Amino acid sequence: MTPVLNVKGMVKRFGGLLATDHVDITVNPGEIHALIGPNGAGKTTLISQLMGELRQNEGTIELDGVPITSLPTAKRVSMGLARTFQITCLLPDYTVLDNVAIAIQVRQGHSFRFWGNVRHAQELRQSARGFLDAVGLGDRAGELVANLSHGEQKQLELAVALATKPRLLLLDEPMAGLGHVESQQMIEMLRGLRNQVSMLLVEHDMEAVFALADRISVLVYGRIIATGTVDEIRDNPEVRTAYLGEGDELC
Numbered sequence: 001m002t003p004v005l006n007v008k009g010m011v012k013r014f015g016g017l018l019a020t021d022h023v024d025i026t027v028n029p030g031e032i033h034a035l036i037g038p039n040g041a042g043k044t045t046l047i048s049q050l051m052g053e054l055r056q057n058e059g060t061i062e063l064d065g066v067p068i069t070s071l072p073t074a075k076r077v078s079m080g081l082a083r084t085f086q087i088t089c090l091l092p093d094y095t096v097l098d099n100v101a102i103a104i105q106v107r108q109g110h111s112f113r114f115w116g117n118v119r120h121a122q123e124l125r126q127s128a129r130g131f132l133d134a135v136g137l138g139d140r141a142g143e144l145v146a147n148l149s150h151g152e153q154k155q156l157e158l159a160v161a162l163a164t165k166p167r168l169l170l171l172d173e174p175m176a177g178l179g180h181v182e183s184q185q186m187i188e189m190l191r192g193l194r195n196q197v198s199m200l201l202v203e204h205d206m207e208a209v210f211a212l213a214d215r216i217s218v219l220v221y222g223r224i225i226a227t228g229t230v231d232e233i234r235d236n237p238e239v240r241t242a243y244l245g246e247g248d249e250l251c
Protein backbone atom coordinates (compact mmCIF):
# COMPACT_ATOMS: atom_id res chain seq x y z
CA MET A 1 0.00 0.00 0.00
CA THR A 2 1.45 3.36 -1.04
CA PRO A 3 1.23 5.83 1.84
CA VAL A 4 -0.59 9.10 1.15
CA LEU A 5 2.33 10.86 2.84
CA ASN A 6 5.85 9.50 3.01
CA VAL A 7 8.51 11.69 4.63
CA LYS A 8 12.09 10.49 4.85
CA GLY A 9 15.11 11.99 6.56
CA MET A 10 13.64 15.46 7.07
CA VAL A 11 16.07 17.95 8.64
CA LYS A 12 15.51 21.63 9.43
CA ARG A 13 18.06 23.82 11.16
CA PHE A 14 17.49 27.33 12.49
CA GLY A 15 21.09 28.42 13.00
CA GLY A 16 22.43 26.03 15.63
CA LEU A 17 18.97 24.68 16.53
CA LEU A 18 17.97 21.34 15.02
CA ALA A 19 14.20 21.91 14.82
CA THR A 20 13.57 18.80 12.68
CA ASP A 21 16.01 15.99 13.39
CA HIS A 22 15.97 13.30 10.66
CA VAL A 23 12.21 12.74 10.79
CA ASP A 24 10.59 9.79 9.00
CA ILE A 25 6.79 9.69 9.06
CA THR A 26 4.03 8.12 6.96
CA VAL A 27 0.28 8.57 6.75
CA ASN A 28 -1.63 5.69 5.20
CA PRO A 29 -4.86 5.98 3.17
CA GLY A 30 -7.80 6.65 5.51
CA GLU A 31 -5.52 7.03 8.52
CA ILE A 32 -5.53 9.68 11.22
CA HIS A 33 -1.91 9.90 12.33
CA ALA A 34 -1.46 12.19 15.35
CA LEU A 35 1.77 14.06 15.99
CA ILE A 36 2.20 15.00 19.62
CA GLY A 37 5.03 16.57 21.59
CA PRO A 38 5.81 19.32 24.09
CA ASN A 39 5.81 23.03 23.19
CA GLY A 40 8.70 23.86 20.88
CA ALA A 41 9.21 20.20 19.82
CA GLY A 42 9.00 21.21 16.14
CA LYS A 43 5.46 20.18 15.15
CA THR A 44 4.51 23.39 13.35
CA THR A 45 7.94 23.56 11.73
CA LEU A 46 7.39 20.08 10.30
CA ILE A 47 3.94 20.95 8.94
CA SER A 48 5.29 24.13 7.35
CA GLN A 49 7.91 22.05 5.53
CA LEU A 50 5.28 19.61 4.33
CA MET A 51 3.29 22.49 2.86
CA GLY A 52 6.40 23.98 1.27
CA GLU A 53 6.08 27.18 3.30
CA LEU A 54 9.46 26.44 4.85
CA ARG A 55 12.30 24.80 2.95
CA GLN A 56 13.94 21.80 4.64
CA ASN A 57 17.72 21.37 4.72
CA GLU A 58 17.52 17.64 3.99
CA GLY A 59 14.91 15.00 3.30
CA THR A 60 12.24 13.95 0.82
CA ILE A 61 8.44 14.14 0.76
CA GLU A 62 6.11 12.03 -1.36
CA LEU A 63 2.37 12.49 -1.76
CA ASP A 64 0.67 9.32 -3.04
CA GLY A 65 4.09 8.11 -4.16
CA VAL A 66 4.84 11.28 -6.14
CA PRO A 67 7.86 13.37 -5.04
CA ILE A 68 6.78 16.88 -4.00
CA THR A 69 9.95 17.88 -2.12
CA SER A 70 10.86 20.77 -4.37
CA LEU A 71 7.39 21.90 -5.44
CA PRO A 72 5.92 25.27 -4.39
CA THR A 73 3.00 25.39 -1.95
CA ALA A 74 0.34 26.14 -4.58
CA LYS A 75 1.35 23.07 -6.58
CA ARG A 76 1.23 20.90 -3.46
CA VAL A 77 -2.29 22.21 -2.73
CA SER A 78 -3.42 21.40 -6.26
CA MET A 79 -2.03 17.88 -5.77
CA GLY A 80 -4.07 17.34 -2.62
CA LEU A 81 -2.38 18.84 0.44
CA ALA A 82 -4.35 21.15 2.74
CA ARG A 83 -3.61 22.72 6.09
CA THR A 84 -5.54 24.32 8.91
CA PHE A 85 -3.80 26.70 11.27
CA GLN A 86 -3.41 27.07 15.05
CA ILE A 87 -4.78 30.58 14.65
CA THR A 88 -7.54 30.79 12.10
CA CYS A 89 -6.69 32.14 8.68
CA LEU A 90 -10.00 33.34 7.22
CA LEU A 91 -11.28 36.48 5.46
CA PRO A 92 -13.19 38.19 8.32
CA ASP A 93 -15.05 40.77 6.18
CA TYR A 94 -16.52 38.14 3.84
CA THR A 95 -19.41 35.81 4.50
CA VAL A 96 -19.01 32.22 5.58
CA LEU A 97 -20.18 31.06 2.13
CA ASP A 98 -17.77 33.41 0.32
CA ASN A 99 -14.80 32.02 2.23
CA VAL A 100 -15.58 28.49 1.06
CA ALA A 101 -16.43 29.64 -2.49
CA ILE A 102 -13.05 31.37 -2.78
CA ALA A 103 -11.30 28.17 -1.72
CA ILE A 104 -13.22 26.21 -4.37
CA GLN A 105 -12.20 28.73 -7.01
CA VAL A 106 -8.58 28.44 -6.00
CA ARG A 107 -8.87 24.67 -6.39
CA GLN A 108 -10.37 25.18 -9.84
CA GLY A 109 -7.37 27.26 -10.81
CA HIS A 110 -8.96 30.73 -10.64
CA SER A 111 -6.90 33.00 -8.42
CA PHE A 112 -9.73 35.29 -7.30
CA ARG A 113 -12.43 35.63 -9.92
CA PHE A 114 -15.22 35.77 -7.42
CA TRP A 115 -18.67 34.92 -8.66
CA GLY A 116 -18.17 35.28 -12.43
CA ASN A 117 -21.19 34.30 -14.55
CA VAL A 118 -24.55 33.41 -13.03
CA ARG A 119 -24.52 29.71 -13.80
CA HIS A 120 -21.01 29.33 -12.46
CA ALA A 121 -22.04 31.34 -9.38
CA GLN A 122 -24.96 29.00 -8.68
CA GLU A 123 -22.81 25.90 -8.95
CA LEU A 124 -20.21 27.49 -6.75
CA ARG A 125 -22.76 28.41 -4.07
CA GLN A 126 -24.24 24.93 -4.13
CA SER A 127 -20.87 23.32 -3.84
CA ALA A 128 -19.83 25.69 -1.02
CA ARG A 129 -23.04 24.92 0.86
CA GLY A 130 -22.21 21.22 0.68
CA PHE A 131 -18.92 21.81 2.49
CA LEU A 132 -20.63 24.03 5.07
CA ASP A 133 -23.24 21.34 5.73
CA ALA A 134 -20.44 18.79 6.18
CA VAL A 135 -19.00 20.82 9.08
CA GLY A 136 -22.36 21.81 10.57
CA LEU A 137 -22.32 25.44 9.43
CA GLY A 138 -25.06 25.28 6.79
CA ASP A 139 -27.31 27.69 8.68
CA ARG A 140 -24.54 30.32 9.05
CA ALA A 141 -23.76 30.66 5.33
CA GLY A 142 -24.74 34.34 5.05
CA GLU A 143 -23.03 35.48 8.26
CA LEU A 144 -19.85 37.57 8.20
CA VAL A 145 -16.88 35.58 9.46
CA ALA A 146 -16.12 38.33 11.99
CA ASN A 147 -19.43 37.52 13.73
CA LEU A 148 -18.70 33.80 14.19
CA SER A 149 -17.67 32.30 17.51
CA HIS A 150 -14.17 30.88 17.82
CA GLY A 151 -15.54 27.35 17.52
CA GLU A 152 -17.51 28.23 14.40
CA GLN A 153 -14.40 29.78 12.84
CA LYS A 154 -12.56 26.49 13.43
CA GLN A 155 -15.44 24.64 11.73
CA LEU A 156 -15.28 27.06 8.81
CA GLU A 157 -11.55 26.64 8.51
CA LEU A 158 -12.12 22.94 8.14
CA ALA A 159 -14.73 23.56 5.41
CA VAL A 160 -12.27 25.84 3.59
CA ALA A 161 -9.60 23.14 3.76
CA LEU A 162 -12.04 20.47 2.53
CA ALA A 163 -13.10 22.70 -0.36
CA THR A 164 -9.69 22.16 -1.92
CA LYS A 165 -10.61 18.41 -2.03
CA PRO A 166 -7.46 17.30 -0.22
CA ARG A 167 -5.97 13.81 -0.13
CA LEU A 168 -4.18 14.74 3.08
CA LEU A 169 -5.29 17.26 5.67
CA LEU A 170 -2.65 18.72 7.98
CA LEU A 171 -4.45 19.85 11.11
CA ASP A 172 -2.51 22.18 13.40
CA GLU A 173 -4.23 22.10 16.79
CA PRO A 174 -7.88 22.06 15.68
CA MET A 175 -9.01 21.90 19.34
CA ALA A 176 -7.04 25.00 20.43
CA GLY A 177 -9.27 27.47 22.26
CA LEU A 178 -12.39 25.29 22.04
CA GLY A 179 -14.61 24.60 25.04
CA HIS A 180 -15.55 21.06 26.01
CA VAL A 181 -18.75 20.91 23.94
CA GLU A 182 -17.09 22.46 20.88
CA SER A 183 -14.17 20.03 21.20
CA GLN A 184 -16.56 17.09 21.26
CA GLN A 185 -18.25 18.43 18.12
CA MET A 186 -14.88 18.83 16.40
CA ILE A 187 -13.91 15.26 17.34
CA GLU A 188 -17.17 13.95 15.86
CA MET A 189 -16.67 16.01 12.74
CA LEU A 190 -13.13 14.77 12.15
CA ARG A 191 -14.24 11.22 12.82
CA GLY A 192 -16.94 11.63 10.16
CA LEU A 193 -14.37 12.86 7.64
CA ARG A 194 -11.90 10.02 8.03
CA ASN A 195 -13.36 8.10 5.08
CA GLN A 196 -12.90 11.08 2.79
CA VAL A 197 -9.43 12.29 3.68
CA SER A 198 -6.28 11.11 5.48
CA MET A 199 -5.09 13.35 8.30
CA LEU A 200 -1.92 14.33 10.10
CA LEU A 201 -3.22 15.73 13.36
CA VAL A 202 -1.03 17.96 15.52
CA GLU A 203 -2.81 18.32 18.84
CA HIS A 204 -2.13 18.96 22.53
CA ASP A 205 -5.58 17.80 23.63
CA MET A 206 -4.86 14.17 24.50
CA GLU A 207 -8.53 13.28 24.85
CA ALA A 208 -8.98 14.23 21.20
CA VAL A 209 -5.80 12.43 20.15
CA PHE A 210 -6.75 9.21 21.89
CA ALA A 211 -10.31 9.41 20.51
CA LEU A 212 -9.20 9.91 16.92
CA ALA A 213 -5.73 8.58 16.19
CA ASP A 214 -5.03 5.28 14.43
CA ARG A 215 -1.33 5.89 15.14
CA ILE A 216 0.55 8.44 17.18
CA SER A 217 4.09 9.74 16.68
CA VAL A 218 5.84 11.53 19.51
CA LEU A 219 8.18 14.40 18.64
CA VAL A 220 10.69 15.64 21.22
CA TYR A 221 13.40 18.21 20.40
CA GLY A 222 12.73 17.70 16.68
CA ARG A 223 13.15 13.91 16.82
CA ILE A 224 10.44 11.23 16.65
CA ILE A 225 11.05 9.08 19.72
CA ALA A 226 8.14 6.66 19.21
CA THR A 227 5.37 5.74 16.76
CA GLY A 228 2.56 3.35 17.65
CA THR A 229 -1.08 2.78 18.40
CA VAL A 230 -2.84 4.65 21.21
CA ASP A 231 -2.20 1.79 23.64
CA GLU A 232 1.45 1.43 22.64
CA ILE A 233 2.11 5.14 23.11
CA ARG A 234 0.17 5.35 26.38
CA ASP A 235 2.24 2.50 27.80
CA ASN A 236 5.63 3.62 26.43
CA PRO A 237 7.92 4.57 29.37
CA GLU A 238 10.22 6.69 27.18
CA VAL A 239 7.24 8.70 26.00
CA ARG A 240 6.01 9.23 29.53
CA THR A 241 9.39 10.43 30.69
CA ALA A 242 10.23 12.61 27.72
CA TYR A 243 6.81 14.06 27.12
CA LEU A 244 5.36 14.54 30.56
CA GLY A 245 8.08 13.95 33.11
CA GLU A 246 8.54 10.86 35.22
CA GLY A 247 5.49 9.64 37.07
CA ASP A 248 2.91 11.74 35.20
CA GLU A 249 -0.10 10.14 33.62
CA LEU A 250 -0.63 10.23 29.87
CA CYS A 251 -4.39 10.43 30.05
Ligand SMILES: Nc1ncnc2c1ncn2[C@@H]1O[C@H](COP(=O)(O)OP(=O)(O)OP(=O)(O)O)[C@@H](O)[C@H]1O
Pocket (backbone or CB within 6 Å): 014, 017, 019, 037, 038, 039, 040, 041, 042, 043, 044, 045, 046
Ligand atom coordinates in the same frame (compact mmCIF):
# COMPACT_ATOMS: atom_id res chain seq x y z
N1 LIG B 1 11.54 30.88 12.03
C1 LIG B 1 12.22 30.40 13.08
N2 LIG B 1 13.46 30.84 13.36
C2 LIG B 1 14.17 30.33 14.41
N3 LIG B 1 13.70 29.39 15.26
C3 LIG B 1 12.45 28.92 15.02
C4 LIG B 1 11.65 29.40 13.94
N4 LIG B 1 10.46 28.74 13.97
C5 LIG B 1 10.51 27.90 15.02
N5 LIG B 1 11.69 28.01 15.65
C6 LIG B 1 12.13 27.21 16.80
O1 LIG B 1 12.05 25.86 16.40
C7 LIG B 1 11.58 25.05 17.49
C8 LIG B 1 10.33 24.33 17.08
O2 LIG B 1 9.25 25.28 17.02
P1 LIG B 1 7.77 24.86 16.59
O3 LIG B 1 6.92 26.10 16.61
O4 LIG B 1 7.82 24.09 15.34
O5 LIG B 1 7.35 23.91 17.79
P2 LIG B 1 5.91 23.29 18.11
O6 LIG B 1 6.13 21.87 18.48
O7 LIG B 1 4.98 23.58 16.99
O8 LIG B 1 5.49 24.12 19.40
P3 LIG B 1 3.99 24.46 19.96
O9 LIG B 1 3.41 23.18 20.44
O10 LIG B 1 4.27 25.43 21.07
O11 LIG B 1 3.23 25.07 18.81
C9 LIG B 1 11.41 26.00 18.68
O12 LIG B 1 12.59 25.96 19.46
C10 LIG B 1 11.23 27.35 18.02
O13 LIG B 1 11.68 28.39 18.88
